[in-house]
Amino acid sequence: MTRLGILRCLLYYPLYPFWKAFFEELGFSLVVSPPMTSRQFDEGARRFVGDICLPIESAFGHIEAIKHDVDLLFLPRSNELHRDVYVCPACAGLPYVVRHTMPEAPEILSLRLTPFRALDRAGVKRLMKLGIAKRAVRSAFARAQEAYRAFVQGARAEPFLSRAIARATGQECPPSPPAAADGPRVLLLGMPYVLGDSFVNQGIPAMLAARGVRITTPYMLAPDLADREVAVEGYWLYWTFGGMSVAAMTRQFERGGADGIVYVSSFACGVDSLITPIVQSAARRRYRVPFLLLVVDEHAEAAHLAVRIEAFLDCVRGGVFAERSSQ
């Protein structure tokens, strides 16, 4: 049985349930890289040049961790998960970068495998080269779509994306503690691979939950990514996850609102750098709620984050904004 490596980072967060169903149906045995540790991270960080965000840096560490245990490494082709909608180009270029900077990495399987588009001809051909029949690909794809739909249903009530994924893929997972009924409602925005990966987000969602906050994430509001067509002032947001954050925000405030918005961004994220001004403008001038931008990188400090979160929550609870807007 071919051992197929999957990295626990980037598109793993929204799409792993889909991939798992697809590849298991085709008879691969999956090896998922373990959650990142800082030692592994340092090993991977030596493998590329230049400046880029934490999630992409950590991908190299994930490869280091499993490269000897797999026959084939799955790195999704992630451009245009939907037609004409993009994820970050650095993420889209990752398969090519890995192929040319890590010559010792196992053979790479690179497919555009998403529930939103049929597998393209090049992808089917690539699978046929591995000895898989066309018909098997088709039925596996249908099976995977079912699995993804089930995951989406389960994700609606779960503020922790990693837990929703674990539950959907049959791993053991303690149920999330119920949030206090009178806690402040906070809209937590960001890329799913930042909100889902506790190595990247340094446990920010857990910090919020521990302080009695009722969290809402984009995945709870628009989990099927169907809201990909988002326009701000007539400008079309052509980034899948950037558009999703903005769509989640408008939807949440149509449905009764939130007491504050927290945006978790990884340092040097290009998409976030132009999405945060939108969220910030809307929070300040339209919705009039406190807005907190937390930027994380490999040097982020839990104490520093805690201080800022607590100051933000004081601001939300103390009603500084409520007073000002009632004047």
Next chain:
Amino acid sequence: MTGRKESCLTSLDGLVLPGPPPERLVGAFPNLGAMAELLYGFINALRSRQHGVPPPPTSLATLDLGTRHSPEGACLPFKLILGNLMECLEKGANTVGMLGERGPCRLGLYSLGMRLILSDLGQGVSWVDFDSVNLRQGYWKRFRDAYRRSGGHQPVWRIAYSGLVGFYRLHVVERLEAERNYILPLERETGGVNERFREGLKRIDQAHTLGELKRAHRAARRLLRSVPLDRKRAVVNVVVTGEIFCALDPFANFGIETRLGRLRARPHRVIWQTSHIRYYLGLDLFQPDGKRAAVRAARRFLPEQLGGDCNANVGHAILAARRGDDGMVHLKPFGCMLEFVAQNLMAAVERDTGIPILSLTLDDLTGEERINVRLEAFVDNLFRRRRDRERRAS
């Protein structure tokens, strides 16, 4: 698909303050290499009530202004263009003409980001987007509407002619730059070439028709030729490429071409505004060092079109190695998603072909001396490599 879409499932409106309807349109354009030349030439050739404020030269004050109001993570081009537009608006411009494209590069959302930032500051500005994709889709109609709304009354042929004048002016300026780059390392007196070059640009500034432009170009060329040169000097050829703004803007890249010239390296720039326009119009099919050839050459490393200048930059490295150029300088803004991919693949090209590549990351905190030191070391290395090669050959 275009940067704009009429019907979307979710939309968020009303955050951008509308600009006051202008009595008289005064346009401001981003200072993007010679792109302002195109638009400025166009607007002036229209010979109507519209006219443009030429962007003030980018300075530290521009950078300061742009950085103060930009999001922290925005790239250097965003910060400089925003600063520049704000300076233009202070000088009396009331309408901004801005470039765009469809994703995945951030350029496509520059307009939105800048309009939101200006609105947060309480400033409403009327805005016209020129996006590359719209050249094919409804662009003409949208442009005509904006033009008529702003009180334009020129006939269609005049507008088309003005477009041609704008493009020709851009072409002339870029040709002149290439000619300057060729003789830069040969000048006997430091600064002589650039002085004549600026004089030449002034002549081109005063030309408003095709004929005048042609004459101005000829005169400017003559000026350049009059610089005393040492034609026997040994020079190394260095390809200059990178993200378009960083490669084009002499403020952002600290005048890299002049610096290379002083080190007796001949800068051979491959990224131009005209090369992009040619690419989009399909006019560079047979150009051996054009963008199309570069994208094709890059296929072995990057079979997928990622957008921006990423594919072309990888390809230019391969083409430079094939041509036998001595080295290459790659300029990228800090945090550029596309250039991260290009930079890593270039490292692979470097290993494969042996062409030395220097990647310089630029942002608002980049110091001049850092660039200087790295360039000097790089060019020294190129000369040493060439000497070694010659010694081995003899």
